[in-house]
Structures are given as structure tokens and as C-alpha cells.
Amino acid sequence: MSTSAISHLVVVPSNSTERRTTFFQGYSEFWHPDFIKILNCLVFFPHDASDIYLSGGNFVKARSIGACLQVDFLRADLVEKYLGMPYNPLTVLWSTEETFDYVEEAISELHLKPLHITTADRKDCTSVVSLNDKMVFRIIDNLFARAACTDSELNKFRDFLKSKKFKSREKIGLRLNAKGHNCTEPLIETLVNYGAKIKVTGIKPSGNITEHISGMMHLTRKIDALRPKNIVESPFRKNDVIVHCPSAYSFLYRAEGKLWRDLNRHLTNPKRNFLKATLIRGKGYGNSSIAMSEEDVFNPYEDRILGPLLRDRQVELKIFTTTISIIASNQFVPALRLPNSVMLHHDKLKDIGKTVNSNVKQWHEKLSKKFFDYSELLKADIGKELLCGIFNNREKILAVCDFPIEWVSIDLLPTMFRHELSRIPSTPGNVTTNVLLSLPKRAYAYSALCDILIIRSFDADDEIRDHLSEVVQWGHEEGRLKGLKVELVDVASKEEVIEALNSFKGLMVIFDCHGGHGGEEDSAWLYIGGENISVWHIYQSARVPPIIVLAACSTHPVEGSHASVANGFLESGACSVLGTFAPINSNHAATFVLRLLSRVAVYLPIALKSRPYTWREIISGLFRMSYTRDVLTYLRDDKKLLDHNQYAAIHIKTNMLVNTHEDKYWFDKFKSLVAEELELEELAANELFQQNFQFVETMLMVQLGRPENIVIIAD
Incomplete structure (x- = not known):
């Protein structure tokens, strides 16, 4: 072509x-x-x-x-x-x-x-x-x-x-004034590429981020105004906004960690305060000012410890910001930077991870409260104006950040369900740059997607060994997977994983095994043949297909390091990786995979008659259906508020809203259906969803990479 x-x-x-x-x-x-x-x-x-x-x-x-x-x-x-x-x-x-x-x-x-x-x-x-x-x-x-x-x-x-x-x-004639800072740089350069002439006035160093946000929003409105209605409503547009936040390795946010304690021994108190406020725990946009007495004033660039750290960070920010500018200009969309404070809640994420791993009573309710509290913290950090700029009237969102933005709840619904969202981690930087710039949009015939490989590795006596395989077999017997060729290969070593990948020529590989991680400083792994296997650099010996599905625990753990299994597959060339934030229930994971396969087999051939679909659209719809199932199952089995017939009726109607009608108001209508069956007023229904459904099990999954760049077309 x-x-x-x-x-x-x-x-x-x-x-x-x-x-x-x-x-x-x-x-x-x-x-x-x-x-x-x-x-x-x-x-x-x-x-x-x-x-x-x-x-x-x-x-x-x-x-x-x-x-x-x-x-x-x-x-x-x-x-x-x-x-x-x-x-x-x-x-x-x-x-x-x-x-x-x-x-x-x-x-x-x-x-x-x-x-x-x-x-x-x-x-x-x-x-x-x-x-x-x-x-x-x-x-x-x-x-x-x-x-x-x-x-x-x-x-x-x-x-x-x-x-x-x-x-x-050159003759466009658009003239603008703009606030100059690296948070506004991608917006300015997108407009300059269009042909605008822009007079830039720098933002003075300040701990207050009001001017930064107003500067970004001013330029965002200009870009939005230049995007015509037929583009904003086109299903073929790339994105509606890019939201980004440069970050650091997880363990570096611990100001009391051993690395920082060792460095602090060589610094005076004013320099320690500068290090913490500027490089470790900075909350704004990196140009905050620190009050200090005249005798304590110093030039940090002349310090043998602070100088190299500052130069490194400035180089990183320049590379990151320029990369965002390239992709924002390429897509002609606003690129909105979040304040650094969104990355300062590792204690909350560790607490969530601890609760997920526990067997505490009222597990679901406790997690719903913790997820809601975490979301509220993030929204307070971001602020109302920037939140509206990111989420209001936006559907397709590309996020480049290291925190679970998927969990931010907008009007009682987490963004991973409300929006069509994909995310690229911002560490390690080399991987971020490659994924953003080196994975162009590609079209694949539907038949290529129907060839699917499951790589399984469990001990013979493992009680969850056959959970996924039995569910897939049931799907075949029930006729829900017609047209799919699903091959299952058992492996017992990294060499056998590599052999299985090299023998497979299709688009999607599903890993069915155990997973784990080593905390904020060590790598995550897949448990293969009795060993913890790292997938980093696996591209050197294996063909990695565009789509990887990880039906294993903690493949992108919220309390782990940048060296996750999911990031390892992104580093090795995968375009889309479906990972897990924490340990997952094997039955839930098996059901999710079956629904994914049946979505490919049943829904997609019908949908493709109208137009091509991106993999992000396919997974986003699946997330919404899985959310619906999680909510209704909890109301039926745990709360005993719905019977089977009520469950089925609501489920069918909501699936039609999501799939057949692609109704952007599906959630409001779903909530109304639940309220009607439970005979609840609107306020009571909202309270039910706030207290119980700010967490559902599907939220332990995450879509990473560039799934929007995988386009499935009819054969």
C-alpha cells in the first residue's frame, strides 16, 4: 500500500x-x-x-x-x-x-x-x-x-x-501571547507548527501553580478552537488530549531512603532542604522558590552533589518535554502537564496494595473507600480547572505518567471506564521515548487477530492451573469462540517461552502463569518452570507480537518499581500490553480473558462491517462490560439486592448500550437501571456507587502502550 x-x-x-x-x-x-x-x-x-x-x-x-x-x-x-x-x-x-x-x-x-x-x-x-x-x-x-x-x-x-x-x-495570521514554561512548551510548539506567531512571556519561579495552569488552559482553548467539529466527532481521530507528568524511579521519592541519607551526610541543612524541596518532593512544576536566610544562599550548580543531579534532571525534562511536543504536534491536540504532586502518594498506593493482598473483612468496601480517597487526593492536586481541561468533552486520552490515572473518578466513574484511555509509563525514559515515537499506526486484517497463543506455566498440582484453559474450552463448546484458533503451549523455562514466541506469527499472546515483584527497587517477574523470569531485553532472542495479555499477578504493580513485566514487554516492542496492578483472582482473570476472546470472535466481525476499530476501542468496551459485570455480581452475590433475572436484564441492556449503540451516556443509563430495580432515588443511587463501586476487580487491570495504533480492519 x-x-x-x-x-x-x-x-x-x-x-x-x-x-x-x-x-x-x-x-x-x-x-x-x-x-x-x-x-x-x-x-x-x-x-x-x-x-x-x-x-x-x-x-x-x-x-x-x-x-x-x-x-x-x-x-x-x-x-x-x-x-x-x-x-x-x-x-x-x-x-x-x-x-x-x-x-x-x-x-x-x-x-x-x-x-x-x-x-x-x-x-x-x-x-x-x-x-x-x-x-x-x-x-x-x-x-x-x-x-x-x-x-x-x-x-x-x-x-x-x-x-x-x-x-x-507563514500567512496564517494567527497571533497570540503565551506564558513560557516547559509545561506550556508542547502547546506553544503545536500552535507554531500550525503557523501561529506567539509572543512568549516567562513564568517567574513560584510555588503557586495558578499561572502555569491558566497559561496551559489559554493555549488549550486556542488549539481546541482550531479542531473542526467533523474532526472532534470522527472515530478516526487519534486523541483528544495528551496528559503527561515526568517522574522519577519509585524509590527516589522516599526522602528518608538510604540513598538520600548517605548523600545528606555531605550536605548542609539549606542544601538538604533544597534537595528535598526541588528534586525529591517538589509539588508544582519544578520552578518553585525556597525562602532562606542571606547567609545560607548558595549556587546549587557549584555543589559537587547537587550540581550533577540538577543537570541530569534538566536534561531529562528537556528530552521528555520535547518528546511530548513531537507527539502533540503530530496529533494536533493539547498536551496538559500535571503537577509533580500527583507522584507523591506512594504511601497510599502501598496501602492499597497491602489491602488487595490481605484477607480482611469487608475487603471490597475497604478498597472502595481507599480508591475513592486516593482519587480525591489526585483531583485536589490537579485542581478543578485542569481536571476540566483534561476530561470535559474528551473521549480519547493518551496519558504519559507513572501513577494510575485510570483510577481518577469523574462523576462516580473511574476514568478507565468513562474514557477511552491508554497510558505510557514515564520511566524508564528510554522506553517512554521509544513507545511514543517508534510505534506507528498499523492496520491488521481481522483474520490475523484470530490466531491466538496462550503460554501457560504452572506446577502439575497447582489448583489454578486449569482455570483459564477450562474456561476457554467451555467457550469453544458453547460456540462463543467460532473462527478463533487458540493454541495453548505449556512451558517450563525461559528458553521454552522464547521458542513458543518465535514459532508464533499471530498478533496476540496471553501469558497464563504466576507473577510477582521485588518492591520499589527490584524487577517484577513471571514465574516460569519454578523460576522468576525477567522479560527485559527478550526482544534480543524472541519475536514479541504487538498485543500481550498478562493473566498473571502484579505484572505492573502499583507499589513496585519501573522494571515491571509490562514495561519489559513494551521495551521489547509490544504495542499494547494488558497488565495487572496487583494480585488478581484467577477466576476473574479467566472470565475476563474469555470475554476478550468472545469479543474478538462475536462482536468484532459485526462491528467491522461499519468501520475499522482500534485495539484501544475494543479493550475500552471490554472494560466497560467487565465493570458492569463486577457491579451487578456484587449487588447480586454479596449484597443480595438483585436476583438472577434482574441481573440478566440490566446486564443485557447495558451491554447493548456499550456495544450496539456505543452510547457515551451508557454509565448514567446503567446507574438509572440499577436505581430503578432497587427503587432508589438519585441521591441514594449516587451514594451506593460512591461507597461500593469506586473499586471493582477490573480496576486491577491496566492497558499500557499504544493500543490506539493497532487498527483492525475487515478481511
Whole structure:
């Protein structure tokens, strides 16, 4: 299929995997300073060859629905091998002084050389410094023309674009004032890419975040106003908002931890206070001011401990913010940054994890209260104005953060059920960047999704060994899995896992085994063949499919470290990972997997008759159905408030709202159905849901990665 998408290939040092990573967030040290310059270019450089011809509303439409984003990072020693294989003729190679010679040598023998842009100071090569609008138009137009010479469809598309003579973005005429800070930077750059002329006034250092939020919301309203109604209502739009928060490794938030205690021995009290308030437990947007006496004033950059830490953190924030700018500009959506305080509630998450692991009486009610309290803390941190900007009139949300934003409850319903939400963890930074930039949207035929592998590993006498397999077998016998080829493979070692993955060519693998984690500082694992197996770097020896489903405990634990099983699969190239926040009930997990499989077998063939569906839409609908089941089961079995017939009637009606009608008001109608059966007034119904259903078991699952970039189409 013809495509005008540009493939950006950033050539990194050959020893990049061996390089030191930054202290707080885990970016390779090679990023600073030259590779940050390349990222800055990629904010404004075309992501699609058609970008250079489009302006105004056409540019917004193309970015909101089309404009594939593909930025890959390739080791310098592999460039020659890569270029020896068939590749997209619309490819741009990016290099630095360190990787320039590798690229030039690799392309020297090629008849048609890819476009090579570099930060190195070399003659006869396109330099990052020399790029301007006219030059970019010329080099991309030439690249497009060359690609179109051998592709008739691409040639017709190029002729169509050139015939339209769209107005130059320079003549858009939109002029704005903006508050300047890294929290507003992605918004400013999205509007600049559109063609706006913006006068920026910096935000002064302050512990108060009012100006930061008002600055973001001002620009958000401008971006929203430029997104036409037919885009906002289109099921093919990418996202409605990006919400993000840079973070640090979990254990670094413990100000009294051993690492910080050891460093504090070498610091004076004013420096200790600075370290804690600025780098460890900062609550705002990173530019707070600290009051201190005149004799205590010091330059932190001159301190042998604080200086390197500050520089590392600033580099991390620059990489993170620029990456967000690239994807916000690519999708032409607002990118709203959350205050650092949302990351300061690890004690609450540990308490939730402890309760999930316990056998305390009234387990469900206690968890519902703890989830509600945690959600209220987050909402207080974020503030009403920013909350409205993120969630009001938004459906499709991409989150880049390290806390369970899925649990934030909006009008009594957690966001993982109210919104179509996907999340990318913000640590480790290298994984964040790869997942955000290197997983472009791809279409897969429905039949490819029907080939499914279950990798199982249990001891022979394990009481839950056959829970999933028996449920799947029952689904086959009942005719609920028609058309699916579900293969189950038992494994007893990491080598057998790798063999099973390499033998499988389908889209989805389900892991059925035990899992666990080592707290905030150690890795999580899958329990395979009597051993704790790490999946990190498994891409080096195995093919990892786009979709991974982890029917195992604690594969992305809320009280664990960044080195979760789910993150390990994202690092290895999976596009979508369904993980678990904590230990899960095996019967609930088995039922969830069966509903997922039956959704693929029964619902999807019908839905695909109207249009393609993303994997995020498919899972979001499943989450809503699973929420409904959790609520109704609790009301029937625990509270004894519903009988079987009432349960079934409400369940069927709600499933129709979610699936057949795709009704965005499904929850309000579901709540009304429950209230009607229980003969409750609205206030009493709201109280019932607040006290009992701020937690349901489905909330122990989490959808990570870029499921919106997996598009299933009819065969």
C-alpha cells in the first residue's frame, strides 16, 4: 500500500545500550546535547511528505487523523545492514558528530541516497543549523518526487496536492501571547507548527501553580478552537488530549531512603532542604522558590552533589518535554502537564496494595473507600480547572505518567471506564521515548487477530492451573469462540517461552502463569518452570507480537518499581500490553480473558462491517462490560439486592448500550437501571456507587502502550 509517511531514522552510538543512564528517569546519556537538537527538529520537521503542502484547516485535519509518526532509533553499526534491505523511499537519516561517518559510509555506495541531516559541522551535507522553511520544503519535495517516480498512487497524490496551491502556513495570521514554561512548551510548539506567531512571556519561579495552569488552559482553548467539529466527532481521530507528568524511579521519592541519607551526610541543612524541596518532593512544576536566610544562599550548580543531579534532571525534562511536543504536534491536540504532586502518594498506593493482598473483612468496601480517597487526593492536586481541561468533552486520552490515572473518578466513574484511555509509563525514559515515537499506526486484517497463543506455566498440582484453559474450552463448546484458533503451549523455562514466541506469527499472546515483584527497587517477574523470569531485553532472542495479555499477578504493580513485566514487554516492542496492578483472582482473570476472546470472535466481525476499530476501542468496551459485570455480581452475590433475572436484564441492556449503540451516556443509563430495580432515588443511587463501586476487580487491570495504533480492519 502506498504511503506518504516519512520514516525518520535517528542513528545513535553503537554502544548506546552500554552507556550510562540519567539518574532520575533513565535516559541514555548520549541524548545530550546533539540528539536533543534532533528531537527539537522533529517537532517541526514534516512527519508526512504531504505536510509541506498543507496549511490551516487541512493541516489540522491531516495531523488529527493522518500524519503517521515513525521515529526509529538505530545503532550506527547496523545502518549499513538496514539500508541493504528494502526500506521506505521517504526515509530521512539523522546523525551527530559521533555517528556521521557511519551514515556517510553506509550510503556512499547506494544509487539513490536517502536524505541525510546532521548536527555535525561538515561540508556537502544538510545541517540541522541550516534548516529553514524554504529549505525543508525543497528537500522534502525532492524526496517526495523521487519516491513518486516509482509509485503511481503516490504520484497521483503528489499531483493532487500540488494542484491545490494551499496557502502558506507563514500567512496564517494567527497571533497570540503565551506564558513560557516547559509545561506550556508542547502547546506553544503545536500552535507554531500550525503557523501561529506567539509572543512568549516567562513564568517567574513560584510555588503557586495558578499561572502555569491558566497559561496551559489559554493555549488549550486556542488549539481546541482550531479542531473542526467533523474532526472532534470522527472515530478516526487519534486523541483528544495528551496528559503527561515526568517522574522519577519509585524509590527516589522516599526522602528518608538510604540513598538520600548517605548523600545528606555531605550536605548542609539549606542544601538538604533544597534537595528535598526541588528534586525529591517538589509539588508544582519544578520552578518553585525556597525562602532562606542571606547567609545560607548558595549556587546549587557549584555543589559537587547537587550540581550533577540538577543537570541530569534538566536534561531529562528537556528530552521528555520535547518528546511530548513531537507527539502533540503530530496529533494536533493539547498536551496538559500535571503537577509533580500527583507522584507523591506512594504511601497510599502501598496501602492499597497491602489491602488487595490481605484477607480482611469487608475487603471490597475497604478498597472502595481507599480508591475513592486516593482519587480525591489526585483531583485536589490537579485542581478543578485542569481536571476540566483534561476530561470535559474528551473521549480519547493518551496519558504519559507513572501513577494510575485510570483510577481518577469523574462523576462516580473511574476514568478507565468513562474514557477511552491508554497510558505510557514515564520511566524508564528510554522506553517512554521509544513507545511514543517508534510505534506507528498499523492496520491488521481481522483474520490475523484470530490466531491466538496462550503460554501457560504452572506446577502439575497447582489448583489454578486449569482455570483459564477450562474456561476457554467451555467457550469453544458453547460456540462463543467460532473462527478463533487458540493454541495453548505449556512451558517450563525461559528458553521454552522464547521458542513458543518465535514459532508464533499471530498478533496476540496471553501469558497464563504466576507473577510477582521485588518492591520499589527490584524487577517484577513471571514465574516460569519454578523460576522468576525477567522479560527485559527478550526482544534480543524472541519475536514479541504487538498485543500481550498478562493473566498473571502484579505484572505492573502499583507499589513496585519501573522494571515491571509490562514495561519489559513494551521495551521489547509490544504495542499494547494488558497488565495487572496487583494480585488478581484467577477466576476473574479467566472470565475476563474469555470475554476478550468472545469479543474478538462475536462482536468484532459485526462491528467491522461499519468501520475499522482500534485495539484501544475494543479493550475500552471490554472494560466497560467487565465493570458492569463486577457491579451487578456484587449487588447480586454479596449484597443480595438483585436476583438472577434482574441481573440478566440490566446486564443485557447495558451491554447493548456499550456495544450496539456505543452510547457515551451508557454509565448514567446503567446507574438509572440499577436505581430503578432497587427503587432508589438519585441521591441514594449516587451514594451506593460512591461507597461500593469506586473499586471493582477490573480496576486491577491496566492497558499500557499504544493500543490506539493497532487498527483492525475487515478481511
